[in-house]
Amino acid sequence: MGFGILILKLVLEPILGYSMGPWATTYKLSVLSSSDFHTSQRMSRLARYSFWALQLRKLHSSHIATLSFPSSFSTSASQSTATRPSPPPIHVGLTEYAGRGVFASRRISAGELIHTAQPIVSHPSLSSVHTVCYFCLRKLPSSARSLEASQTVSFCSTQCEDQSKFYDVEKKADWSRFNEYCRLQGLKYPLLVKRLACQVISGVVSSDVLDILQPEIPSSDRISKMKKEVALLNNTFEGSDIGSEQMAFLTEEWYAGVLARIRINAFRIELAIGSYEDLLSLAAASVEAEAAVGNAVYVLPSLYNHDCDPNVNIVWIENVDAKVKALRDIEEGEELRICYIDASMDYKARQTILYEGFGFHCNCLRCASKD
Numbered sequence: 081m082g083f084g085i086l087i088l089k090l091v092l093e094p095i096l097g098y099s100m101g102p103w104a105t106t107y108k109l110s111v112l113s114s115s116d117f118h119t120s121q122r123m124s125r126l127a128r129y130s131f132w133a134l135q136l137r138k139l140h141s142s143h144i145a146t147l148s149f150p151s152s153f154s155t156s157a158s159q160s161t162a163t164r165p166s167p168p169p170i171h172v173g174l175t176e177y178a179g180r181g182v183f184a185s186r187r188i189s190a191g192e193l194i195h196t197a198q199p200i201v202s203h204p205s206l207s208s209v210h211t212v213c214y215f216c217l218r219k220l221p222s223s224a225r226s227l228e229a230s231q232t233v234s235f236c237s238t239q240c241e242d243q244s245k246f247y248d249v250e251k252k253a254d255w256s257r258f259n260e261y262c263r264l265q266g267l268k269y270p271l272l273v274k275r276l277a278c279q280v281i282s283g284v285v286s287s288d289v290l291d292i293l294q295p296e297i298p299s300s301d302r303i304s305k306m307k308k309e310v311a312l313l314n315n316t317f318e319g320s321d322i323g324s325e326q327m328a329f330l331t332e333e334w335y336a337g338v339l340a341r342i343r344i345n346a347f348r349i350e351l352a353i354g355s356y357e358d359l360l361s362l363a364a365a366s367v368e369a370e371a372a373v374g375n376a377v378y379v380l381p382s383l384y385n386h387d388c389d390p391n392v393n394i395v396w397i398e399n400v401d402a403k404v405k406a407l408r409d410i411e412e413g414e415e416l417r418i419c420y421i422d423a424s425m426d427y428k429a430r431q432t433i434l435y436e437g438f439g440f441h442c443n444c445l446r447c448a449s450k451d
């Protein structure tokens with residue numbers, strides 16, 4: 081086994097929760113030749129590979145605490161955590177049009193749960209902050225909900241509380257101004273940056289954990305808004321007893337890089353109504369869901385490309401864990417694509433939103449027919 085594959089195995093196995101076989105080789109190849117990342121295409125193959133090996137190694141070393149809890153690739157809730165789940169039937173490879181993508185490594189049946197992913201960072205929406213678990217976004221039973229007027233948040237279980245090391249940092253500072261700013265401006269992504277900053281200070285992740293994701297190119301308007309946000313974030317931490325050396329990473333440059341990645345890669349979490357079994361019978365790209373309970377950023381789900389007529393979608397049943405589900409039968413080797421936007425919109429609206437929000441013109445089969 082080569083050094084590179086070993087690193088990828090070490091990194092991805094804890095994230096995915098299973099032992100990697102040939103998938104590791106495919107992933108290594110895609111890392112070697114993928115060109116859609118922000119890294120320069122002028123980098124040599126070796127340099128590019130070293131870059132990703134380094135990013136992945138950093139991800140591993142800093143994330144093992146948060147990413148190593150068992151993933152489930154089974155629909156059975158009673159599955160023992162002692163048995164290692166089988167690998168998901170996917171591999172990451174190169175597409176002809178958009179750099180990397182996710183492909184089926186065997187035939188997948190409609191309704192099949194392909195894999196589950198836990199977030200790197202997540203945060204409830206401000207309107208849900210007192211009604212969902214502050215860690216996993218699970219709906220709290222009404223008796224356990226903290227009063228709207230109080231400043232406290234709740235966890236659904238001691239397990240979630242134990243994993244919320246960020247909260248030990250967060251509660252040292254007074255967030256009322258920062259939260260109020262986000263509320264008035266209708267901002268959701270700075271809350272994810274705040275959570276990530278607390279995770280970094282608490283030592284569970286490294287400050288460059290999101291570097292693996294593709295960033296958005298920020299507009300000048302965005303840059304001036306962002307300066308205000310980072311100043312507010314810094315002021316909030318400065319009002320606490322957190323040492324300045326622990327906050328040294330929190331520069332405008334760091335904030336901009338993190339926000340640029342969150343803006344493209346964050347998923348809006350809408351908990352689906354009903355059980356997974358109900359969803360299996362549903363062949364629609366958009367499921368009936370309650371209002372968004374929060375937002376989250378993942379690694380693997382961010383590797384899926386877009387299609388206005390997707391063959392897979394991501395659903396959230398009881399909490400922030402993303403479940404990738406097949407919408408129809410998929411052949412081995414076929415690319416798996418999700419729809420980044422509301423698939424029910426017309427051609428023109430989809431094109432506009434995809435270009436403004438994600439920076440590309442969609443030329444999927446549905447768009448080619450102007451449907």
Ligand SMILES: [Zn+2]
Pocket residue numbers: 213214215216217218235236237240
């Ligand atoms: Zn929870």
Ligand SMILES: [Zn+2]
Pocket residue numbers: 387388389430442443444445446447448
């Ligand atoms: Zn399209």
